Amino acid sequence: MVRREVTPGGVNMGDAGASGPRGLTLDRLELEDGATLAPLTIAYETWGRLAPARDNVALVCHALTGSAHARDDARPDDPRSGWWNPLIGPGRAFDTDRYYVICANVPGSCYGTTGPASPHPGDGEPYRLRFPHVTVADMVRAQRALLLALGIARLAVVAGGSVGGLQALEWAVAYPEAVEKAIVIGAAQRLAAQALAIDDIARQAIMADPAWQGGSYAPGAGPRVGLGIARMLAMLTYTSAEGLEARFGRRPAARASGWPRFGPRLDVETYLQHQADKLVDRFDANSYLYLTSAMDRYDVAAGHGSDRAALGRIRAEMLAVGMSSDWLYPAAQVRALAEAINESGGRARYVELSSPNGHDAFLKDWDAMDALLRPFLASPGDSRGPPHE
């Protein structure tokens, strides 16, 4: 069932138990919608050492446009070189002296794991829109298959923010016996109508760009303008009104830029455009369509009949982290998730990160994040679950 090879992204295979980027190719993965991905290459990275009992695994799940590069061993003190760099490492919240930390790029993405830009096995051309719909449950299935292939049957902890938080929640629901602790940050049972609408407008902007060509743009090309608009919209949902006001207000931009323009340009506008340009250079537009759709479609109750039935499956000790100025998954929704878990017989604690940084606070407010996560991660493991394999 498992084939090993060098992935197209240049990620090298290696044995579990050591640090570094690597990849693993599964012959096939059945997806929630009934389709099959065959083969499925999964790019992943690990930090720390797998304990002989294989009971010290911390799976961290990346957000929408993230990758497996959660920590950069070469630049551990640069907070931007790995997306959770300040939280992972020796002595850090995810203490690699204790945990074997794993992060895997999700199916549908474009950082080494099979996605719309990967070659279709039938003709070697990119999948593009022939790529099947993937869901958050599929991301979790892929991670589960990766871990089983590595001989890991149980997670000491699974953690993530945003779509990564949905994955952490789905892990606890889908594989209750396999998760000891779960940390869900800036995520809830499902996305609300306003956020769904924003994501849809963003996808329309991508698909309205003639360079999208029905998804059939050449590798390296694509709907730069449409994807840029989508990213600017997303950035609004990652920031907050108070944060933008404090940082930018109505200040004019220091210099204008290459975008088409109408009227004077403001600093807040060129900031968003800069963020858009950065994403457009690094991310595949079709992947953006697939992954935002996965986020939108996620509903914890799907397949279980109700929230209570879904959340009642959870055996893990849960930590739900809301962010005070989060607009995508408002703090009240994260608090409600924790309450719903407890009302369903689970054990969830809610903590709130007070920050003007909106949804992105979990990728910015390092001291506060460390303070919130460290006690939960440092405490002894759960004794209520089944014995470790």
Add this chain to the structure above:
Amino acid sequence: MVRREVTPGGVNMGDAGASGPRGLTLDRLELEDGATLAPLTIAYETWGRLAPARDNVALVCHALTGSAHARDDARPDDPRSGWWNPLIGPGRAFDTDRYYVICANVPGSCYGTTGPASPHPGDGEPYRLRFPHVTVADMVRAQRALLLALGIARLAVVAGGSVGGLQALEWAVAYPEAVEKAIVIGAAQRLAAQALAIDDIARQAIMADPAWQGGSYAPGAGPRVGLGIARMLAMLTYTSAEGLEARFGRRPAARASGWPRFGPRLDVETYLQHQADKLVDRFDANSYLYLTSAMDRYDVAAGHGSDRAALGRIRAEMLAVGMSSDWLYPAAQVRALAEAINESGGRARYVELSSPNGHDAFLKDWDAMDALLRPFLASPGDSRGPPHE
């Protein structure tokens, strides 16, 4: 200085003092930025009768994509046939048995008043981007010129919501001796960073549409997709998270539509698309660029040095109306406007409309709006201002 004629939109001239749609053409209007509009046709409508003393004029100012058609005499009980239909008429809050109500389409718009789609006097071709930048102050100058041409030197009341509210505020600041009462709804001294960013993204969507052609699309054609995306974004700022959640939640759409699509479509998405389609059929894309820029650029302190200096000019009795779920001009900002007016020596009262309908509540919550406006409009006029001309 004033020429009278039939406007291109088929609006007929008429004398002041009677009801009906009409137009007036000024030879020229100097604009805030130094440019000149020559000529400037202004489409306007009136309801009620002008009193012999000319002291019963209520000017109502329309919002971004509105027109002079605030009331529909033929369909007075259809709340959608005129944008403030339920509030204007005999016995209504703007009681036409007392007030002579006037509404004028603003320069830059596309409902009869000169705008980017109007013929340039030099060559008869549409102005398009040759149209000068117009500001909220220019809208007010145009209204002032119209009223003076009609022999009206003083307003019993000026009122508006959103960009119309900015106009009401600017009237009170720019022509303090000419305004007895002013009603500012869902507007404040200036727009905040987040809303500025949304407007900029919307304009980028319009200009990114190849059908925009640098503004040179043929009359009747234009960037339908880009303008549609802009409108959907704007609709988000006119609604509220709680309102969308209550009305739509995650309900799937009853039927799909002609838009490009990715993944299942939801009711909230097709609702926004329907709103977009309606606007695209009725509004000029270049006008949208000009008018959103005017809203963004408005700053009450401009030309006065400070808010205090600007607001200190006000002599009118002011009513500021915030809407509890307004996201474009949050209620706290409208409250702060009223407080700033009072701290600058003025007389402002703040009232709040509690509603899930967001910024659009002033165009939807008719009973509440009536209850909030009626006492202010029914009270005797100010005795502190100069004697009526």
